[in-house]
Amino acid sequence: MALETRVLQPDEWDVWYDHLELAFGGVPESAEERGLYRSLTEAERSLGVWDGGTCVGSAGAFSFRLSVPGGALVPAAGVTMVGVAPTHRRRRVLTSLMRRQLDDVRAGGEPLAVLTASDPAIYGRFGYGQAVYGLAVEIDTARVRLDVPPGADEVRLRLVDPEAALADCERVYAALVPGRPGMPARQPGWERQPLLDAPSLRGSGSPLKCVVAERADGEVVGYARYRVAPEWNLSGSQGRVEVGDLDALDPAAYAALWRYLFGIDLTWSVRAVKRPVDDPVLHLVSDVRRSQARVRDAMYVRLVDLPAALEARAYGAALDVVLEVEDAFCPWNAGRWRLTADAKGGARCARTADPAELALTVRELGAAYLGGVALTALAGAGRVRELRPGAVAEASRAFTGDVAPWLPHGF
Template sequence: MTPQHAGLSVRPLAAEEWEHWYRQLEIAFGGAEEEPEEKALWRGLTEVERSLAICAGEEVVGGGGAFSFRMAVPGGAVVPAAGVAMVGVLPTHRRRGALTALMRRQLDDIRARGEEAVAVLTASEPPIYGRFGYGAGTRRMTVTLPRGRVTVHTPAGPAVRLRLADPAEALPACEELYAQLVPLRPGMLERRPGWEQLVLLDAPGSRGGFSALQCVLAEDAADGRLLGYARYAVKSEWDDAGPSGVVRVRDVEALDPSVYARLWSYLLDLDLTSKVTVRSRPSDDPVLHLVSDPRRIEPKLLDGLFVRLVDVAAALEQRGYGDPLDVVLEVTDAFCPWNTGRWRLSSGGPGKGASCVRTADPADLRLDVRELGSAYLGGTTLAALARAGLVEEVRAGALREASRAFASDLAPWLPHGF
C-alpha cells in the first residue's frame, strides 16, 4: 500500500527521474549544488530499486533511499544493514506528514525484503528520528591537536618507513588493511563495490582552501608490507607570527599500536602548520592516551550512527555477547508493532551464539526499541540508559547481567558518512 498524507504519496523512484529527484533533495538541504565529481559518485552508488520519491500529485517533492551495507556488530560478525540516506522534503511541503509516510514505507520495505534486521542512518537533525525508533548507537569524536604543544608517545613495535603515495594508486593496499579492521570494531562498514571511491572524493571546488588529498603509508621496513596509512590535506595560513597552517585528517588506520602512534607523530610534525584537526574518530581512540598533555587537545563528542532494529529477534541473534545471559526483554515499538512484546534473549557468552524468541514469561527489563537500538552496538550501556529513566529493571540483577553482556570492549564507530 502507498501511504497518503495530506495529498502526498510515496512511490518507488524511476531510474530516469534520478537527476530531478536528487536536485530536489539538494534544495531540501539548502539548495547548494554539489560538485560534478560528488554528484557522479552518488549517482553511481544510488540503489535506484531502493529509492523512494515523495510526490504531490505527479511532482517529486522529496524522497529517501537505502544502501545495502554490511556492518560489524559485537562479537565480530559482519551483518546486513540498511543504510538510510538521501532523506529530504522541499520546504514548501514540510509539516504534512511526508517524512512519516516515507519512514513507514521504507521500514515496511526493509522488513519485506527479509535480508536486513537492522536499519542505520546519520541524522542532519538528531531529534527527528527517535519517533521512528532510531536510537543513537555510536559517537564520533572531533579532535584538535596543537602542533608543538603536545607530543605522541610511540610504544615499541616494528620498524617502519613512511612514504608519500598517490591516494588512488595506494587505494587497493589501504582497502585490504581497512578490511582487516572492520570486524574488530562494531559499527564499521564493510566497503561494498564502489564505496572505496568515497574515501578518495576530493572535488577541487569543495576543498575550502585546503590542498589536494595526500596519503602517507607506513610500511614494514623489512619486507615493505603496509602496516598503516593516513589521508590528509593541508591549508597554508600565515599570521604576524609566521606560518599557522592547518592539517585536516580524513583517515588514520593501522594494524599495530606503534604504527598508529607513528602516523600521528608524522601528522603533528608537518612543516608550516600549527594544528591538526580530525572530524571523526572513535570515542575511545588511542590518540587520547598517546598525547603528552591531554589538556592541550580539544576533543568533542557528537552523535554518529543511529540504529533501528527492524526485526528484534533476528537482530539480537546476529550479535555476540560478552557474558552469558538469560533475560526477558519487554519491548515497546509504536512504529513497528511487530516488535512489541516479550522476548527471551539467551546466550552462553562469547562465541556461543544467541537465541531470541517470543515468550509469555514475566519481564526482567522493560524498554523501548529506541533504547535497544542505542545499546545494540555496545557503546551505550543499558545501565546508563536505566539511570536516565529509559530502561526499567523488573527483576533485581537483570540490569547488571544484561548491561555487561551487551557492552563492547571497543566503542562502536562509523568510519564514514553515507
C-alpha cells in the same frame, strides 16, 4: 492533488537529487560528488514523493553489511538521502516515507536499519537509537608531544598518490572491520568515497594527500589521508593538517602515522574528526586538554527484525533475561522476548509468556545494540525500567563491548 509515493526510476535521478540539495539548503554539489552518489544510488531502494511533476520528498537505502559485536557482518539498510521540501512540511511526508521504507527493509530480510542524522531530534519517534558517537580532536602540535610505543621508529613511511595506494588502503580497512562494531564493510563503489577531492570539498586545504606505513618487507600496514591548510599572519605560518582517514593494523604503525602528521612543516595543529571515542591517540598525547577532544552523535540504529538482530551479535557475558519491548512504529517487534546468550557467542531470542525483567522501547535496544551505550546509563536516565533486581546490570555487562563502535564515514 494527492501526493504520490513511488520507487525512483533511473531517469528521474537528477530531479530527485535536485530536490535533496534544496532540502539541505540549496547549495549545489560538485559534479564529482553527484557522479559518485549517482553511481552508488540503488534506484530500487530509493523512494520519491511527487506532487504532480515536482519531487517533494525523498528517502533511499544502501545495502550495507555492518560489523556487530563478535565480528559478524549483518545485513543493514543504510538509510540516506531523506528530505522533505519546505513547501510540504507537516503533511506526514516523512512519516509515510519511514513507514514504506521500514516495511521494505523487513520484507527484504535485513534485521537492521542505520542512519546518520542531520537533526538528532527527528528519528527517535521512528525507533532509531543513538548508538555510535564520534570523536573530534584539534591538537596543538606546538605544545603537545607524542609518546610513541616501541617499534614506531622501524616503520617506513612513504608519501603516495591516493589513487595508486587505494588497493593497499582498502586491505587495511577490510582487516579492521570485524574487530570494530559499526564499521560498514566496503561494498563495490564505496572505496571511491574517501577519495572525493573536488575543490569545493577542500575548503582552504590542499588536494588530498596519502601517506602509507610499511613493514620491512614492504607490506602496507597503515595509511593516513589528509590535507594541509596553509595559513599565515604577522607572526608567520599558522598552518593546519586536516585528517580524513587514519587506519593501522598495529600500534607502532598507528603511532608512526600520527607522528608524521605532527611533524609536517609550517603547520601547528592537527584536526581529525569522525574518530572512535576510544581512539588510542588520546593516550599518545602529552596533554589531552590541548587536544580539544569533543564527542557528538554519529550513527543511529533501528532493530527491524528484533530477534534476528539480537541473535546476530555476540555478548560479553552469559545472559538470560526477559525483555518487555515497546515498538509503536513496527509493532511486530513489540511484546515479551526471552534473550539467552553465552559468552562463547551463541544467542537465542524468542517470544515468551514469562514475567518481564526489563522494560524498554526498541529505541533503547538500538542504542545499546553495538555495545557502545550501557543499559545502566539508559536506566539512569529512566529509559530502561528494571523489573527484577539485578537485571539491568546483568544485561548491561552482556551488551557492552570491549571497543567502542565506530562509523568511519558518512553515507
